[in-house]
Amino acid sequence: MAMAGRRPGAVVLLSGGMDSCVCAALAERDCGAAAVHISYGQRTEERERRAFLAISERLGISQRLIVRNEALRAIGGSALTDGGIPVPQAGRLGPGIPVTYVPFRNAHFLSVAVSWAEVLAAAQVYIGAVEPDGSGYPDCRPAYYQAFNEVVRTGTKDGRIQIVTPLIGLRKAEIVRLGLELGVPFDLTWSCYSHEDRACGVCDSCVLRLQAFHDAGATDPIPYEAVPARV
Numbered sequence: 001m002a003m004a005g006r007r008p009g010a011v012v013l014l015s016g017g018m019d020s021c022v023c024a025a026l027a028e029r030d031c032g033a034a035a036v037h038i039s040y041g042q043r044t045e046e047r048e049r050r051a052f053l054a055i056s057e058r059l060g061i062s063q064r065l066i067v068r069n070e071a072l073r074a075i076g077g078s079a080l081t082d083g084g085i086p087v088p089q090a091g092r093l094g095p096g097i098p099v100t101y102v103p104f105r106n107a108h109f110l111s112v113a114v115s116w117a118e119v120l121a122a123a124q125v126y127i128g129a130v131e132p133d134g135s136g137y138p139d140c141r142p143a144y145y146q147a148f149n150e151v152v153r154t155g156t157k158d159g160r161i162q163i164v165t166p167l168i169g170l171r172k173a174e175i176v177r178l179g180l181e182l183g184v185p186f187d188l189t190w191s192c193y194s195h196e197d198r199a200c201g202v203c204d205s206c207v208l209r210l211q212a213f214h215d216a217g218a219t220d221p222i223p224y225e226a227v228p229a230r231v
């Protein structure tokens, strides 16, 4: 447990979803964390911001930053940021990268986190990217983070900030189990792409999450509009 007032050793990107919540708990435990949240005009931005605040509070992370990225919404091209592109149901996703991919989003997020880490003199940036059974987004691949670390090494004052991805090799069910071991507040997290009151239960993010809790032999504590029969 971090001592109050300890200088943060890490900046963690905390969207408010289950992966970022587990990632924030690890960052806080291992380094003492400062948490950053980025609203980018996504459909559920209000709900995610509430989740960010509640999770930070519960984890005892007092140093917080909320910023707004206007570029991603203005650029669009994703079901999350463009009202004209519906959020697809998980079962109706075709092959390839889903339309919920936000073009190059994580680079924007990492840039903000690295800038803040540089100012705070924090040595690490934690991000809860997941590859094995995620949505197949290209900015969740390990090679991308290796390459980004090279950018950070050459583009910062001391070149010492490391981006760490503690969950990247885990399956979603393993993340649930790890979170339960750590006692993370899954009840405060929000993953749904489309709803802000009750999670829809049918978008890709909801389905992956429900499957993860099911596979971990646990019950997801958040309310759902509809839970697919196969979960």
Ligand SMILES: [Zn+2]
Pocket: 191, 192, 193, 194, 195, 199, 200, 201, 202, 203, 204, 205, 206, 207
């Ligand atoms: Zn949903």
